[in-house]
Amino acid sequence: MNDEPDPGALWRRTFGRWGEDLALRHLQNAGMILLSRNWHCREGELDLVLSERNRGRDCVVFCEVKTRSGDSHGTPAESVTPEKAERVHRAALRWLREHRVGWCRTRYDVVTVFARAGVQPVVRHLAGAF
Numbered sequence: 402m403n404d405e406p407d408p409g410a411l412w413r414r415t416f417g418r419w420g421e422d423l424a425l426r427h428l429q430n431a432g433m434i435l436l437s438r439n440w441h442c443r444e445g446e447l448d449l450v451l452s453e454r455n456r457g458r459d460c461v462v463f464c465e466v467k468t469r470s471g472d473s474h475g476t477p478a479e480s481v482t483p484e485k486a487e488r489v490h491r492a493a494l495r496w497l498r499e500h501r502v503g504w505c506r507t508r509y510d511v512v513t514v515f516a517r518a519g520v521q522p523v524v525r526h527l528a529g530a531f
Contacts, residue, residue, distance in 0.1 A: 420468025420514035420522075425449060427512065427524045433462065437496065444491040453508075460506040463493045465530075468514040478513050478527060486531040 425435060428451055437450040449464040467480050474480070489509060497507075511530040516522035 416470070416516075417466075417468050420516070421448060421466045423468075423514050423522060423524055424464070424466045424512035424526075427526060428464065431526070436461070436500075440492075440496060442492055442495045442499070444495050445488040447489065447492050447496060449512075450493075450496060458506060460508055461497070461502065462508045462510055463489060463496070464510045464512055465489055466512050466514065468516065470516055470518070472515075476513070476515075478511050478525075478530065481511055481531060489531075 421438070425438070428449070429435065433451040433453045435449065435451055437447060440447045440450060447463055448466045449462075451462045451464060453460045453462050465481055465485070467478065469476075469480075486509070493507065493509070496502075497505075508529055509531045511527045513525045513527070514522055515525075
């Protein structure tokens with residue numbers, strides 16, 4: 402039995418965390434406030450949960466972050482399948498219950514981070530993506 406960590410899995414986690422850091426900074430620069438990060442429950446994981454005030458109204462934003470270094474497997478946004486969107490919806494409902502958030506506006510966003518070696522990463526915010 403090999404107890405050595407899988408270097409590929411470690412790299413993917415590190416790369417994904419780096420992409421989440423960029424995405425979070427991008428959203429905070431747009432005025433959003435972080436409420437939770439990498440929140441886990443039985444239904445799944447929420448990458449980022451943020452609050453946004455728009456036209457005097459608050460909105461809780463559940464944001465899925467996808468980081469890629471190439472497009473051989475499609476764009477980062479294409480990896481948010483209907484099944485993944487449904488898991489995020491279920492986890493979001495649990496988050497709202499556990500944080501005792503009453504009725505509020507919610508939105509489901511995707512932030513993509515496309516980073517090729519030697520090139521400035523491109524961050525795209527797709528508000529209301531699913």
